[in-house]
Amino acid sequence: MSDRPNGLTYAQAGVDIDAGNAxxxxxxxxxxxxxxxxxxxxxxxxxALFDLKAAxxxxxxxxTTTDGVGTKLKVAIETGIHDTVGxxxxxxxxxxxLAQGAEPLMFLDYFATGKLDVEAAATVVAGIAEGCxxxxxxxxxxxxxxxxxxxxxxxxxxxxxxxxxVDRDKVLPRLGDQKVGDILVxxxxxxxxxxxxxxxxxxxxxxxxxxxAPAPFEEGKTLAQALLAxxxxxxxxxxxxxxxxxxxxxxxxxxxxxxxxxxxxxxEGLVARFDWDAWxxxxxxxxxxxxxxxxxxxxxxxxxxxxxxxxIVDPHDLPDVLEGLVRDGEDAFVIGELAKA
Numbered sequence: 001m002s003d004r005p006n007g008l009t010y011a012q013a014g015v016d017i018d019a020g021n022a023x024x025x026x027x028x029x030x031x032x033x034x035x036x037x038x039x040x041x042x043x044x045x046x047x048a049l050f051d052l053k054a055a056x057x058x059x060x061x062x063x064t065t066t067d068g069v070g071t072k073l074k075v076a077i078e079t080g081i082h083d084t085v086g087x088x089x090x091x092x093x094x095x096x097x098l099a100q101g102a103e104p105l106m107f108l109d110y111f112a113t114g115k116l117d118v119e120a121a122a123t124v125v126a127g128i129a130e131g132c133x134x135x136x137x138x139x140x141x142x143x144x145x146x147x148x149x150x151x152x153x154x155x156x157x158x159x160x161x162x163x164x165x166v167d168r169d170k171v172l173p174r175l176g177d178q179k180v181g182d183i184l185v186x187x188x189x190x191x192x193x194x195x196x197x198x199x200x201x202x203x204x205x206x207x208x209x210x211x212x213a214p215a216p217f218e219e220g221k222t223l224a225q226a227l228l229a230x231x232x233x234x235x236x237x238x239x240x241x242x243x244x245x246x247x248x249x250x251x252x253x254x255x256x257x258x259x260x261x262x263x264x265x266x267x268e269g270l271v272a273r274f275d276w277d278a279w280x281x282x283x284x285x286x287x288x289x290x291x292x293x294x295x296x297x298x299x300x301x302x303x304x305x306x307x308x309x310x311x312i313v314d315p316h317d318l319p320d321v322l323e324g325l326v327r328d329g330e331d332a333f334v335i336g337e338l339a340k341a
Contacts (some may be wrong), residue, residue, distance in 0.1 A: 012303070014109040014114075014115065014148030014149070015148065016115075016240040019118050019146075019263070020144055020146065021117060021145060022118050022120050023116065023121050023122060024123075024144075027126075027129075028175055030125055030126055030128075030129035030139065031129065031140070031141075034107075034129055034132040034133055034137070034139040036055075036105075036136060036138045037055050037056070037197065038052060038054040038055035038338045039105065039138035040212045042234070045099075047141075048108070050105055050138075050140070050163070051297050052165060054212045055165070055330060057165050057229045058167075060165040060166060060170050061165065061167075061168055061171060062163060062164070062249075063097055063104075063143060063163070063166060063246050064161070064162065064163050064164075065093045065094075065162050065164070065167065066159060066160065066161045066162070067089070067092035067093050067159070067160055068089070068159045068243065069085050069088045069158065069194050070194055070255075071089060071156070071197040071201060072085060072148060072170055072194050072228070073089070073156070073225055073228060074197070075197065075200075075201070075211070076228060078211060078224075079211045079212070079224040079228075079293060080229075081224055081225065081228055082120050082123040082124050084229070084230040085121050085227050085228070085320055086109075086128035086129070087128075087130055087131040087134070087231065088127075088128065088131075088132065088193070088231045089109060089127075089128045089131065089160040089235065090107060090128055090132055090134070090160060091135075091193070091194070091230065091231035091232065091233045092108075092231060093162035093249075093299065094131075094137065094162055094164075095231070095233065095308070096162075096235055096254075097164040098234060098235065098238055098239070098309070099172060099173075099251060099264075099265060100164075100166060100171060100315065101166045101172035101242045101247075102165060102166040103136070103164050103165060104136065104163035104164045104235060105162075105163055105164055105168065105217065106138065106139075106162070106163050106176075107131075107132050107135075107137050107138065107139050107161070108139075108142045108161045109128050109142035109160050109161070110145070110159045110160075110161070110255055111124065111142065111143070111144045111157075111158045112145040112147060112150070112151065112156060113144075113145070113147070113151055113155065113157075114146070114147060114148050114149065114150060114206065117202060118236055121156070122135060122163075123145065123219075124182075125156070127230075127292060128160075131230075131233060134233040135233050135235045136236060136237075137162065137164075137233055141232035142181045144180065149282020149340065164265075165268055167243075170243060170245070172242065172247065172248070172250055172265070173250070173265045173266035173267070173312070174192070174248045174249070175266075176189060176267070177271055178247040178248050178249060178266065178312060178336055178338060179338065180270065180337075180340055181315060181318035181337055181338065182314055182337060182338040183247065183312075183314075183315055183318050183336075184223070184272055184274070184311070184312060184313075184334065184335050185310070185318070185332055185335065186278075186306075186309070186311075186315050186332070186334075187234055187238070187310075187330050187331065187332055188230075188232075188279075188307070188332070189232060189253070189282070189307060189308035190231065190232045190308055191226070191229045191282055191285075192227070192228045192285075193231040193254070194254070195257075195274070195302070195303065195304065196255070196257075196302045196303045198290075199292070199339055200227060202292070203291050203304060204223065206292060207330075207334075209223050210226035212224065213317060215227075216287055217246065217283035217284050217287040219283070226284065227284070229323050231308070233310050234308065234309050236294075236328075237307065237325055237328040238330075239327070241311075241320075241324060241325070246313060246320060247268060247311050247313055247317075247321070248312050248313070249267075249311075249312035250265055250311050250312070251264060251265040251309070253284045253307050254311065256301060256302075256303075256304055257299070257301045257303050257304060258301075258307060258323045259297075259300050260301060266338065268341075269271075269340065270339065270341055271338070271340070272310075272336060272338065272339075273336050273337055273339040274336040275335060275336050278334060278335050278336070279307070279333050279335060280303050281304055281306030285299065285303060285306060288303075293313040307316075310335070322334075
């Protein structure tokens with residue numbers, strides 16, 4: 001193939017291959033830092049292998065999840081704070097795995113932008129690696145797509161994909177084991193996590209505050225820093241209780257809040273009866289409700305309202321579960337019980 005003096009290049013079309021290669025080199029050590037039994041977490045191949053036997057499984061079922069961060073990314077992009085949304089991306093996927101009783105094993109990400117900013121992208125991936133370390137799963141690969149014309153300057157989007165495993169006899173929910181009087185245990189959230197940010201951004205707009213203004217509900221942080229608090233990852237504190245059979249159902253409280261998510265983990269004929277006065281949500285929720293004039297029902301079906309995870313526990317197992325979670329650093333509390341529908 002002969003050279004043409006006026007021929008176009010990929011770079012002239014808006015795609016910088018050298019920048020993409022530079023990003024890969026930046027993130028290779030990040031991926032290596034997430035190595036775990038079963039995965040070598042090396043980048044560059046066309047796919048990633050995982051050895052389930054090396055991870056200690058004999059008769060596992062594989063579980064897969066995928067998710068994004070939603071319009072919380074707009075806050076990160078508008079403020080230039082990119083170091084936490086990667087944790088969010090991992091959290092949204094791995095916490096969903098817990099709802100099936102599964103342990104996260106390997107994670108992949110998809111990062112898309114109009115023009116690749118290596119520094120910003122590397123910061124995002126550093127957050128992804130941190131989330132993987134918190135979750136005990138390996139960052140085994142991903143895709144960076146530079147697509148000029150698809151995204152405005154500075155914009156990016158991303159999606160996460162996670163594979164987990166659960167022993168066949170530990171799959172959740174165990175609907176047949178649930179009964180009236182089982183206890184609902186809530187695990188505290190760090191704030192809105194990664195849901196409801198289209199409403200959050202409208203509330204901030206109504207407040208008239210700039211992103212760099214002091215947060216009215218959290219001392220020592222700007223409004224952006226407080227609202228970008230990453231989603232809590234519950235794997236290392238909760239998984240041991242799932243493997244011990246102490247939990248019959250689990251709901252990750254994401255979009256749809258405490259109204260839509262709990263029924264997904266509860267047997268037919270039963271319903272979650274919450275004691276809404278049993279816990280005090282983080283102050284951010286009270287601020288948003290007041291500034292936005294949001295009703296209680298709208299808050300409860302949009303946000304987690306301070307409960308990032310809901311466990312269904314037999315009363316007999318409640319002391320072990322509560323004491324174990326609190327000992328491991330979780331803010332765990334009883335939020336209600338199962339009742340007849």
